[in-house]
Amino acid sequence: MSENTIEVPRDTMPDQVTMPDEAVRDLQRSLRGHGRPAPDLNVPTNRALLEDLDRRFATSDGARQFLRAKLRYLRKKLLWTVVINGARFIKRTVDVSVSVVALILLAPLFAVVAAAIRLTDHGPAIFWQKRVGKWGREFDFPKFRSMVTNAEELKQQLLQQNDHEGGSVTFKMKRDPRITWIGRIIRKLSIDELPQLWCVLKGEMALVGPRPPVPMEVAEYTLDDRRRLDATPGLTCIWQVSGRGDIPFDEQVQLDVQYIESQSL
Numbered sequence: 001m002s003e004n005t006i007e008v009p010r011d012t013m014p015d016q017v018t019m020p021d022e023a024v025r026d027l028q029r030s031l032r033g034h035g036r037p038a039p040d041l042n043v044p045t046n047r048a049l050l051e052d053l054d055r056r057f058a059t060s061d062g063a064r065q066f067l068r069a070k071l072r073y074l075r076k077k078l079l080w081t082v083v084i085n086g087a088r089f090i091k092r093t094v095d096v097s098v099s100v101v102a103l104i105l106l107a108p109l110f111a112v113v114a115a116a117i118r119l120t121d122h123g124p125a126i127f128w129q130k131r132v133g134k135w136g137r138e139f140d141f142p143k144f145r146s147m148v149t150n151a152e153e154l155k156q157q158l159l160q161q162n163d164h165e166g167g168s169v170t171f172k173m174k175r176d177p178r179i180t181w182i183g184r185i186i187r188k189l190s191i192d193e194l195p196q197l198w199c200v201l202k203g204e205m206a207l208v209g210p211r212p213p214v215p216m217e218v219a220e221y222t223l224d225d226r227r228r229l230d231a232t233p234g235l236t237c238i239w240q241v242s243g244r245g246d247i248p249f250d251e252q253v254q255l256d257v258q259y260i261e262s263q264s265l
Helices: 021-033 046-057 060-105 107-121 151-161 181-188 191-202 225-230 238-242 249-262
Strands: 003-007 016-020 126-132 138-144 206-208 234-236
Touching: 060 107, 060 191, 060 206, 107 138, 107 181, 107 191, 138 191, 181 191, 191 234, 225 249, 238 249
Parallel strands: 206 234
Antiparallel strands: 003 016, 126 138
16 A cells, blocks of 8 residues: 655654555545645645745845834834824814813803893703714713703604605704794804813814714614714814705715815814
């Protein structure tokens, strides 16, 4: 009977062992039965491959090539880290500086608006709401109250009149009956959003970024929609200055993703 030769690591078995042809065929059939490719028992062993690599890179030229490749990788990694973290630091510095100055300068306006809201219907001047920020973290979101005090309860009765058709995640009515007369003024001038400068100062929001959604909307997001949560939410965003709430939800998501992928100072 003829014999096949298989090499194995020297530190575990003798230099060579011999196997009958029938035993070789049985081993190959067994490996095929377990979904593994049948090995070619005449190829070099792992130890032989490692020794070959060691011989190739043991020379001074091979070592220099490996070192140059390693240095190029480390240089690119360091440059990427500096650019990304530097941009984030500058963006955060701008957010903090602008929000501090704006809160101080706008304090008289805040006092006038708060007084007008209180005198209109004697309700609270600030409306606090849970919003979803970066990576799904919830935070308290303030606005000057522009609606009646029971606006959230009335919303359930108005869902059928949503201007965003086709089962949209967001709710929008051009003539929302819940908005007060003072509310229409501050909404038209975007004054109702200014208290969110406090969230910018705290780091929960930025000056520019996707608008933070409410948890009920996020619960209906698809995986593609959740890309909006990859960035810190902003006081303003692309779709808000391009058409405000008149832009359909799907287009809002596209514009938010466009900002996330191409944002810069």
